[in-house]
Amino acid sequence: MKALTEMNPRLRAWLGFGLGALVLFAAAPALLSDFRLSLLAKYLCFAIVAVGIGLAWGRGGLLTLGQGVFFGLGGYAMAMHLKLADAGPGNMPDFMELYGQLDELPAWWAPFANPAFALAATVLLPMLVAFGLGTLVFRRRVRGAYFAILSQALAAAMVILLIGQQGTTGGTNGLTDIDGFFGYDLDDPVNQRMVYFIIAAVLLGLLALTRQLMRSRYGELLVAVRDSEERVRFLGYNPANVKLVAYVVAAGMAGLAGALFVPAVGIISPALIGIVPSIEFVIGVAVGGRAALLGPVLGAVAVAWAKTALSERFPGTWTYLQGAMFVLVVAFLPGGLASLWGMVRRRRETPPAPAPVTGDQALIKEVAV
Amino acid sequence: MTAGGLSIRGLRVVFDGFVAVDGVDLDVAPGDIRFLIGPNGAGKTTLVDAVTGLVKASGSVRFGETELLGRDVHRIARLGVGRTFQTAALFEELTVLQNLDIAAGAGRGPWTMLRTRRAVPDDVAFALEAIGLAGRRDTLAGTLAHGQKQWLEIGMLLVQNARLLLLDEPVAGMSHEEREATGELLGKIAADRTVVVIEHDMDFLRRFARTVTVLHAGKVLSEGTVAQVQADPKVQEVYLGHAAAESEAVEA
Numbered sequence: 006m007k008a009l010t011e012m013n014p015r016l017r018a019w020l021g022f023g024l025g026a027l028v029l030f031a032a033a034p035a036l037l038s039d040f041r042l043s044l045l046a047k048y049l050c051f052a053i054v055a056v057g058i059g060l061a062w063g064r065g066g067l068l069t070l071g072q073g074v075f076f077g078l079g080g081y082a083m084a085m086h087l088k089l090a091d092a093g094p095g096n097m098p099d100f101m102e103l104y105g106q107l108d109e110l111p112a113w114w115a116p117f118a119n120p121a122f123a124l125a126a127t128v129l130l131p132m133l134v135a136f137g138l139g140t141l142v143f144r145r146r147v148r149g150a151y152f153a154i155l156s157q158a159l160a161a162a163m164v165i166l167l168i169g170q171q172g173t174t175g176g177t178n179g180l181t182d183i184d185g186f187f188g189y190d191l192d193d194p195v196n197q198r199m200v201y202f203i204i205a206a207v208l209l210g211l212l213a214l215t216r217q218l219m220r221s222r223y224g225e226l227l228v229a230v231r232d233s234e235e236r237v238r239f240l241g242y243n244p245a246n247v248k249l250v251a252y253v254v255a256a257g258m259a260g261l262a263g264a265l266f267v268p269a270v271g272i273i274s275p276a277l278i279g280i281v282p283s284i285e286f287v288i289g290v291a292v293g294g295r296a297a298l299l300g301p302v303l304g305a306v307a308v309a310w311a312k313t314a315l316s317e318r319f320p321g322t323w324t325y326l327q328g329a330m331f332v333l334v335v336a337f338l339p340g341g342l343a344s345l346w347g348m349v350r351r352r353r354e355t356p357p358a359p360a361p362v363t364g365d366q367a368l369i370k371e372v373a374v
Numbered sequence: 375m376t377a378g379g380l381s382i383r384g385l386r387v388v389f390d391g392f393v394a395v396d397g398v399d400l401d402v403a404p405g406d407i408r409f410l411i412g413p414n415g416a417g418k419t420t421l422v423d424a425v426t427g428l429v430k431a432s433g434s435v436r437f438g439e440t441e442l443l444g445r446d447v448h449r450i451a452r453l454g455v456g457r458t459f460q461t462a463a464l465f466e467e468l469t470v471l472q473n474l475d476i477a478a479g480a481g482r483g484p485w486t487m488l489r490t491r492r493a494v495p496d497d498v499a500f501a502l503e504a505i506g507l508a509g510r511r512d513t514l515a516g517t518l519a520h521g522q523k524q525w526l527e528i529g530m531l532l533v534q535n536a537r538l539l540l541l542d543e544p545v546a547g548m549s550h551e552e553r554e555a556t557g558e559l560l561g562k563i564a565a566d567r568t569v570v571v572i573e574h575d576m577d578f579l580r581r582f583a584r585t586v587t588v589l590h591a592g593k594v595l596s597e598g599t600v601a602q603v604q605a606d607p608k609v610q611e612v613y614l615g616h617a618a619a620e621s622e623a624v625e626a
Contacts, residue, residue: 010527222479225472229465236463239426240534241451241480 018216029205039194046201046269047240048309049208053262055290055301056215058209061209062287064219065251066231068149071156072259072286074163075131079260081167082130083267084180086123091184095182099182106172107121113265114173116330120187120319132253139252143245148234157280164279179274184276186268193340200268206263208302211258216298218254227251228288259286288331294343304341380425380568381540384433387424387592394420395431396592402585404537405610407560407569409579412589414554417576418572419460421589426450437538441453447581452480456536460536460543466516469527471509473515474498474530481491497533505529520550539563541571550619557582588612589610 033045054072061067088098089110101107117123138159142152166173175181187198218224230237230244237244267273276282286305293304308327316323334341380402386393387531402408410418412451414496424431427447435442442450457467465473475491478498494511502508505525515526524544531539544560547554554576560569560582573579579586579600588596596606603609 027392116464192448215492220490221488222475222482222491224478225468225491226479226487228467229476232465232467236459236465237476238447238476239457240530241448241452243446243448 017218020187022213025209025212029104029209033205033364034198034201039197042201043197043269044310044313046204046304047266048195048289048306049186049201049204049284050266050269051289051309052305053208053211053265054259054286055293055305056211057258057262058216058229058286058290058303059295060218061251061255062290063297063301064224064227064231065248066148067157067252068153068249068287069252069255070153070280070287071160071283072255073160073258073278073280073283073314074156075135075259076266076286077163077262077273077275077283078126078131078134078168080257080267080273081174081180082117082123082126082260083264084183084273085117086120087183087185087267089114089118090120091182092185098180100175100178100180101172102264104172111173127264128257128260129205131256133264134258135250135253139249140245142331143248143252146245151193157283161289167275175274177275178279179272181272182268183267183271191268191271196286197269204265204269207261211261212298212302219298223247223250242300253266258360284335285327288327289309292330292334292341294341296340300341300343303343308340376440378537378568379406380570381436381464382421382425382434383436385421385424385435386429387420387429388432389429395424395594396431398589398592398594400587400594402420402570404565406566407564407565407571407584409583409586410570410572410589411574411579413596415591416589417592418589419542420592422457422542422570422572425540426455429545439575448480451534454535454537455540456531456534456538458527458531458542458544460546461522462522462527464501464515464518464526464530467514469512469514470502470518471498471511473526473588474501474529474533478533478535480534494602495533497535501532502533504562506555521548521556524548525559528556528563532563535557536567538568539570541569543572543574544574545575553578556583560610 029049034042038047054076056161058069058072061069088100094097097107097110101110142155159240167179168176170176178237184191186200189199191197191200225244226237226247227250230242230247234244237247263273263278266277272273285308289305289308291304292302292308293302294300310329312323313329316325339345340347377521380400382398385395385398385400385446387395397416398421400421406499409552410421412418420429425435425442427442427445431443433443440453442453442455443541454492455582456603465476465523470493471473475495475498478495499508502511507518507522507526507529510522515523516528528539528541528544541560545556557578557604560571562582565568571583583600586600587594588599588603588606588609590612595612596603596609599607
């Protein structure tokens with residue numbers, strides 16, 4: 006273990022990514038049934054959202070209780086395209102025919118028939134919304150609990166809007182029965198497996214991106230803004246812009262996760278993006294360790310897995326267990342499970358006096374796990 | 375007025391009807407070390423808050439040829455105005471080096487920001503030496519001793535390239551040796567900068583002040599060299615009336 010901590014951080018990172026790739030691309034497909042693998046695909050989508058929350062909340066101090074909004078924007082953008090593709094050129098999606106309120110496709114649906122537009126929208130649309138909202142909110146110095154409540158209210162508003170516009174959004178049911186994914190049949194297990202691989206690759210890619218962001222000068226500045234926003238302002242930076250970048254990046258990640266969730270699960274609906282799922286994203290991140298790079302990923306997967314496993318066996322008690330887990334972690338382990346690693350390491354270190362650390366090692370401690 | 379100096383005219387700060395600073399005129403020339411003293415509530419910190427854009431004020435504050443009032447805090451900082459706080463406000467979870475590097479970087483472009491720091495920038499290395507923390511550059515700022523934290527704050531002003539330094543009680547809580555070191559550091563950096571220090575410590579003031587302004591109830595009560603201010607009967611009266619303990623220090 007000691008050898009691992011003294012290793013060159015770049016080498017450590019490559020080893021970590023190699024190990025992650027091995028687990029995701031070799032071990033998981035070999036060991037898990039098709040059903041479990043498709044569940045893992047879903048969990049990895051939550052993990053992608055969690056990476057973004059880790060950046061915005063763990064490093065930037067922005068408690069984003071409304072990531073479901075961006076997850077939903079990405080998910081709906083993807084589902085709209087897939088529904089149009091399923092229906093075929095010139096036809097309306099099945100649910101619109103069923104409700105019979107519309108004579109023709111609404112104008113705002115039309116561009117999503119174009120796959121390039123839809124794909125770009127899954128990421129850019131959430132980023133655009135986050136940019137608009139973040140600009141307003143951060144410049145007015147809304148922060149802390151007020152920011153959290155505001156972001157949560159946005160999730161509630163989006164759900165109400167979607168349900169109210171049943172004719173064009175599918176209402177409470179959402180967009181369901183998605184069969185194809187860019188010409189591939191999603192009922193085919195081989196194609197499901199391919200979707201899983203795409204999600205795993207995106208997760209690893211975004212982890213690499215986030216690692217670079219956290220280690221960069223921007224990452225240091227983001228921590229500085231989190232800990233002492235006023236001081237940063239007196240050094241000549243505008244903290245609103247610093248926070249805005251983290252918020253917009255996190256929104257883009259949530260949007261991409263939502264877009265990948267649709268082919269993995271076959272549905273997107275208001276119940277998947279409202280206040281409760283938004284809070285569940287945050288719980289996973291808190292349990293795993295919000296300020297670490299891998300903490301949010303492991304936390305999101307662990308909490309989602311526990312939810313499935315426990316609600317299979319003890320339906321009804323999951324909500325309480327989840328609440329208890331969140332309270333326990335917040336009260337006794339504010340750094341999440343990821344901080345256990347650092348605690349064990351510190352306990353093993355002798356002598357207990359703080360040894361002189363080099364810059365690289367200090368960074369490892371920060372990015373630890 | 376000399377270029378690069380601080381020039382305040384008719385500065386007035388009002389909080390909900392309470393006049394904290396009431397028509398202050400103040401000129402500090404480049405190279406000066408001006409001490410601001412006065413009883414609690416005299417408006418010293420509020421004056422610094424107004425100059426740095428933290429509180430709204432009327433009147434005029436010019437640094438060099440530039441009017442500061444009405445600008446955002448971070449814009450004023452970019453014009454070369456730096457300050458410290460009564461309680462050291464560092465980024466405690468970051469190292470000494472990271473603190474200084476952030477202070478040095480307000481002008482960096484996005485591309486530089488998104489990359490990892492490869493080497494210690496020259497100005498940061500210089501500041502590390504100047505504040506005597508070169509050996510502790512990888513220590514977390516939160517674990518530094520009190521005096522070292524204040525020095526790090528001053529170091530951050532140096533790399534920020536502040537031309538006007540506003541220091542709020544920089545030696546409070548410091549040992550005698552630390553005060554001496556801080557005073558000498560101030561003397562060195564004042565050569566090509568304008569320095570304003572809020573301080574209660576009269577020994578420190580006598581040793582290192584070049585000029586002194588006494589504030590009382592939001593107004594300038596007296597101004598001049600240390601000897602002139604000490605001899606001013608108005609100053610003695612205010613200090614006797616408001617803070618007996620401090621008056622001894624002034625008269626001593």
